Amino acid sequence: MSKVVIIMWKPDRSSTQTLYHQIADEIERRISYGEYPPGSLLPSERKLAEQLGVNRSTVILAYEELRALGIIESRTGSGTRVCKNKWEATPKHTPNWHRYVEGGQFLPNLFYLRRIREALQKDGMIDFASGELSAQLSPGQEISTLMKENPFTEYLGYDNPQGFTPLREELVSYLSRYRQIKTTDSSILITSGSQQSLYLITQCLLAPGDAVAIEDPSYCYSLPMFQSAGLRLFRLPVSPEGIDPEDIRSLYKKNRIKMIFLNPTFQNPTGICLNPARRTQLLNVASELGLPIVEDDPFSLTSYDGDPPAPLKSHDQLGSVLYIGSFSKIAASGLRVGWMVAPHSVVERLADARQQMDFGLSVVPQKIAAQFLHSNFFLPHLEQLRMRLLYRRDLLVEALQTELPDLVTFTLPQGGLHLWCKIVPEINDNQLFEEALRRGVVVAPGSVYGSDSGYIRFTFARPKEAEITLGVAKFASALRAVLS
Template sequence: MWKPDRQSKKPLYEQISDHLERRISYGEFPPGSLLPSERKLAEQLGVNRSTVIMAFAELRSMGIIESRTGSGTRVSRTKWGAMPKHTPNWSRYAEGGSFLPNLPFMRRIREALNQHPSLIDFASGELSADLAPSDEITTLMNEHRYTSHLGYDNPQGYIPLRQALVSYLDKYRGIQTTESSVMITSGSQQSLYLITQCLLSPGDAVAIEDPSYCYSLPMFQSAGLRLFRLPVDQHGICPEDIRSLYKKHRIKMVFMNPNFQNPTGTVFSIERRKQLFDVASKLGLPIVEDDPFSLTAFEGAAPKPLKSMDSNGSILYIGSFSKIAASGLRIGWMVAPHSIVERLADARQQMDFGLSVIPQSVAAQFIKSSYFHPHLERLQIQLQFKRDLLIESLQKELPDLVKFITPQGGLHLWCKLLHEVHDGKLLEEAIKRGVVFVPGSVYGSDSGFVRFTFARPKTEEIAVGISRFAEALRALIVS
């Protein structure tokens, strides 16, 4: 993004006022709209607040902006054109719609990461750049031609990728299916979005693990769903809880992440799986199985998906490359009965007209290639190494203040804080010290938990990051 040029002879404040004047005159900030605060702009542009104050004074003297105490700085209504009061009230439009904004903590984290790219990031639920198979993918991209078909794609997804996934699902996940049952999506996120928007109606009750990734997604509330909780212990949820939720609230769907659950890392136990199928089949209840982490299993075989035992057809299966290869490919998939695939492919055509063939084609080449398996093995070893580094650091820095179960796969460690601390204050103290994490309450859990994504920071950042986090935590406990 634009930054003032420190080599230029023009003073910084003048560069900034020129830049803002341009953005205002181009319509980015229409008459009457609020400008970012002096503090925020100073952070964004990497200058002192006093420089921004001078730039604002310049714009004020030209009649371009107006400041009123307590209500911030706005673009003048009188300066622009003859009837400036009739510019559309854009901020009212921005507040409209039935779509809820992201959770405040998630927005705050994203904002902090945008402004300070150097923050040590235990928050973003993805692999660090060095864990992605970039070289392998570059090689494949140079070996193949991906542009033979640049028209609109089949709304169910690129057929060669669906065919490649049928083999992948059989070999790696024990799932037998056909390409006509597979739909390609923009990551698990879009699969969940399509399910909540198209298969459920506002007012419907659904059951969700507690804690769960799903609580971090306002999409469930945006779809008008009523959420009910299935507490997760070290063996996962208790299937009997589903039965009682069904009796009380007629829940219409269950959302689960059985293997290396996000955020707790739990693997749903074999015994309870049997009970789950029993309950689901008795109630005719569909289970959405989100399975992004299984192939990260640090030791031994990857835990099987529910779908591989789904003799009764109760499972909608969701998978993705985001957590095992590269989130930037934006490739996920769903395995579902014919009527569901047809419905969702039709709806997605209205939303985005399908995905670009290029990343789909790259993904198909990658899973069919001889690079795929070695990549997975390397990933498992490196993730385990990072997990161990995180655990060492926590044990060294905070032996008396945290408790956790060591995850055997996945990207995250779910950490209980043994002292009561205010979630938001802890996050701000951490950001001040140059580190971010996700407060547990984002996942619908009681406060007093933190999710550390050990996959995301660079190896050399983990110890530093935890030492900063420890400082932040101790600052709050002492004060």
């Protein structure tokens, strides 16, 4: 019986290279050095994961990488071994998929986002990082009822490239009632969410080398799609009143920016609202310069008092604002239904591009979304959502004030899912992030959003209510460990 090789090595968690690439590269290096000769038996996925202190899924990815290169092979009953035929005189080669993957133009997610995704695969982690609603906040029962009462009988073929017509018609009423936006169904494009809307805009309305303005800090900074599109990003600092519109004028003069990307209501990650005077000034500056504004508005209906600021689009008389919305933050991210309100020529252009990508969205979730908007469930759900989010926000704030009264500062948001915190002492983001992970807490460092070191975004909508106080206590323990 073959002896299993022992891998005395640990991956570097501070490296920008993914863990599974590090593992694959290390095993390939040792094989090429002759440490693991052809036919050598490698540890099982579970055993190697234990040895290296990583998730089993990470080892699975590493072994898949090596199998694709033809370096190892796995057989039922025989385990995973170093290939013998790889080292023969006339071997058969598999394409080096690692080089192909590294060579693509579409950039991978940021290091922290990949680490967050990897960490959340473990059981028992308290999730303050995922920017979505928990199951307790989503209208699962209501949607289930609607599906039973309205069984799907329509033809399941390709639909209108702009989206399911009944949903677009329902959105006309929704936008008028809840966001004071007057539009028609022909000026609405249904997407799979805000991120697809942004992707279509960057790919179809802009060109490599174009300069755009984004908030600082900003969710947009966490989206490599902007860099993949070859765009030059220029920042608009966010103060307690929001961005200063005069900064746009300065950026335009210096860098000839072509578009402005904003999340002006309960901004992600800060939770700040652009004040009314600056909203008016912003529209005036944009119209003077002929600049389009992309208004991303996922959080406004989470306003805890039920009275969110009017969107920029509601005051847009020149068609300068592309307005993006989504069900992800007010209902369920799994529906994958979002929308964009834009001039019809823009909608036609983006609908054509999206049809080339996927022939349009599934009509099933679009019908569910239309039914939910039209139903008597929607308004009570919004009211319940606001109440539960406010309760969760207060739980988080109380826990932070109890555990870290002198070490963390923040501004209380009046809507949204996030609390943006400043760590008072100077801190190393990566050390704090990893120390929190070791204690079972996942947070989003501020550098994900382009901020300086020492900021943390807590999402209070994702963990269970019973986990919030415990999660803050564990985070506080991690912070004190790093500071000491």
